[in-house]
Amino acid sequence: MQWEVVIGLEVHAQLSTESKIFSGASTAFGAAPNAQACAVDIALPGVLPVLNRGAVERAIKFGLAVGAKVARRSVFSRKNYFYPDLPKGYQISQFDLPVVLGGEIPILVDGVEKKVRLTRAHLEEDAGKSLHEDFHGMTGIDLNRAGTPLLEIVSEPDMSSPLEAVAYARELHSLVRYLDICDGNMQEGSFRCDANVSVRRPGGPLGTRREIKNLNSFRFLQQAIEYEIRWQIDTLESGGKIQQATVLFDSDRGETRAMRSKEEAHDYRYFPDPDLLPLEISEAWIEEVGKTLPELPQAKRIRYVSDFGLSAYDAGVLTSSKELAAYFEEVVSIYSDAKVCANWVMGEVNGWLNKAGIEIAKCPISSRALAGLLNRIGDGTISGKIAKEVFEAMWNGEGEADAIIEARGLKQISDSSALEKIVDEIISNNPSQVADYRAGRDKLFAFFVGQAMKATRGQANPAQLSEILKQKLAG
């Protein structure tokens, strides 16, 4: 039987402000428990929230980048519920009047571009953390995270496969980092995804959705949605019904499990927070923020294809992160053959980074050093093959390309008299092969190239060698 999958994502992006959204306490990660919880964060009697303009600025930036409407007036509301790590007994969030409305994110899956529409994005504060270990039957509360600014980005249910959901999440992740509004650190919880998943008959009414909470890696996002789709289809096909529910993904068992069903869900009793005035954003402020927008990934991709002649796929890989794109552009600014640069950055650089499990920011070979190596290929000092050996040495910290080529004596032999002498020797040492070749066995040419490379320890200039061989073997 045929099923259609419907996915919508809610992403919580932690905004990169130094202080919290409603207090002056630091947002830095990793401090001792409660060391970064001030009177406002602890919700002492009598304290009041004051909105951090930096958080609003980041929301505006996001709204402009996705082509959304930035609301001139939005309202902070209280979402009321009791939980030990929610100090005020309510979370300050935006409910019916969010700061960002609409917008879209383009995604590319299997070479096909699709636009995922955004419903809204709103500002809110994060809660603290409950620590259930280490306290022997008690629960510890760490309020360092309480009050950290979040932008909750809600998509329309426009995705129809786990791959599309991952592509959307990656694109969004890349975008918030381009905009420098979120550090994107998923392990530390700076970028968390909730996925709303349902299935339906093609063309039929929407199925009942279940929400998978708190997915903190792209891999888990994909696995969780895949499992959830299978589970929903199995349930429906065996005659069951889907109950609306919130579920958690158990990454060890690769399963989703219901946390609470919506019937027992809270009535959050939202109402406008009387401690905060409505957020008014002037045209001038939007304009000012607009001037700080960097070149966005989509614009970069288009430029890479038109200016550098790269394929859409290559342009997509190179612009997948702001840092990788910057690295590539620095290499191109020194070594102008963009295709060669792209191949090296996507091939050797990315390959070695992946193997080492590190980010481009930590790459031991600077963009300038890589360009230096490419220059030596370009001017014929070394071959592409030798260059890979030099690259490895550079990765291992042996220095710049020129120094390594010098120290290891890897300079290509382009001296034609030297090459001629070597070729002469090979011809005289292999009379039968020469005879066969001259009798028409063209394939033997590779044998002579191999012999010459062996004799020069791979340093012969390949083009020149081939020229000389052809000439001499012709007799």
Add this chain to the structure above:
Amino acid sequence: MFNSSLKGLSAQLADRKISSVELTREFLKRVGELNPVLNAFVTVDPEASLDQARIADAMISSGRAGPLTGIPVAQKDIFCAKGWLTTCGSKMLSNFVSPYDAHVIERFNAAGAVNLGKTNMDEFAMGSSNETSFFGPVKNPWDIKAVPGGSSGGSAAAVAARMAPAATGTDTGGSIRQPAALCGISGIKPTYGLVSRYGMIAFASSLDQGGPMAKSAEDLAILLNAMAGFDKRDSTSLERQPEDYARDLEQPLAGLRIGIPKEYFAEGLSADVEKAVQAAISEYEKLGATIVEVSLPNTRLSIPVYYVLAPAEASSNLSRYDGVRYGYRSANYRDLTEMYENSRAEGFGAEVKRRIMVGTYVLSHGYYDAYYMQAQKLRRLIARDFAESFEKCDVIMGPTSPSTAFDLGEKGDDPVQMYLSDIYTIAVNLAGLPGMSIPVGFGDNGRPVGLQIIGNYFSEAKMLNVAHQYQKATDWHGRMPNI
């Protein structure tokens, strides 16, 4: 000395006729004598007060004194004061020592005032008689069978009994003006946003406003000069040029247009209160004012509107008292839900619970539009009544409370009767306007009557002028209870 004005005390301090330490000791002594009867203070800390007095004396000797330097001021126990128990009249906060100062407390400290102690109040400022306090009711110094009014009843009784030369209060629906009226003193609730709410424990955030309570309008002006001012830690605090609220005190009242709302002299108003208020209005005519009739037709809606909005905000504001981080935690619980339930059931009194339940109800899914949204719309109509009236007059006058102080326990079983005692004051909070009460005589039972003066936004200096001119012509404000 106990009946001396702030200006008088200030002069004595400046002339070194008395030191702040001596003055503070005198008042502490009087508090010690009268408090067992009146229960106006919940916390006194003589050492802390005297430490501040010593600092004040040093300021005076070095010539850095202002009008409040060395003056003992009683602080309503709703203001957080560093190192002081700050209970808000509740068992829930009966063990809470504040680690920080409210903006108002900072202002008084900077002015060199002495914190004389924390005054009793209705629990979380919810009440009109001071009977909801966890620490027991305050007695009215004019008649200890009577309530002092609420919620700032401790502050009002303290000033009336001359246990303190001045005090602070907060007013959400009349909590400065009504106890001022019932205790025969002067009190002003400024325009919403004039005094920072930072460190003032929230009851209903969109209505709460701090203000001074004292013997006279002249004293109120000095106190308001210290309390008012922009504070960036309160987003509803108004950023305005500081002003001197005493600047217009001596202006003559000739030509003043006084609006009399007919709705304030209708059914429900005691004859003796009406008589005293009418006499005060006649006095104003003698001072050159003219009387204009105005109408506030939506006043009748103010009690139902208030009892939707204030509990709604309170139900959320009081959620933080969950026994997790500070305050009262029940000794009996097996799990988290029980800890919440028992801590809140044991930590809050009946009136607070009633309002949390009402507030939770009106914000619930399916009821929000019918109650909360509707009340917000009516709130705007109530504000519009005032705006229209102020096109015809400079100030509005009427009774502060429909009767003089009632007896302790008299309205205890009937919350609606209790709520009705705020009928004249609540609309002012809903509109965000400034309002004050001054004593204008006594009722048949010998208990004080208050005149309410309502001004337009930011007209505090004018209102204080209007009150001061009356107090120059009469002596009601100088009368002291026999205690």
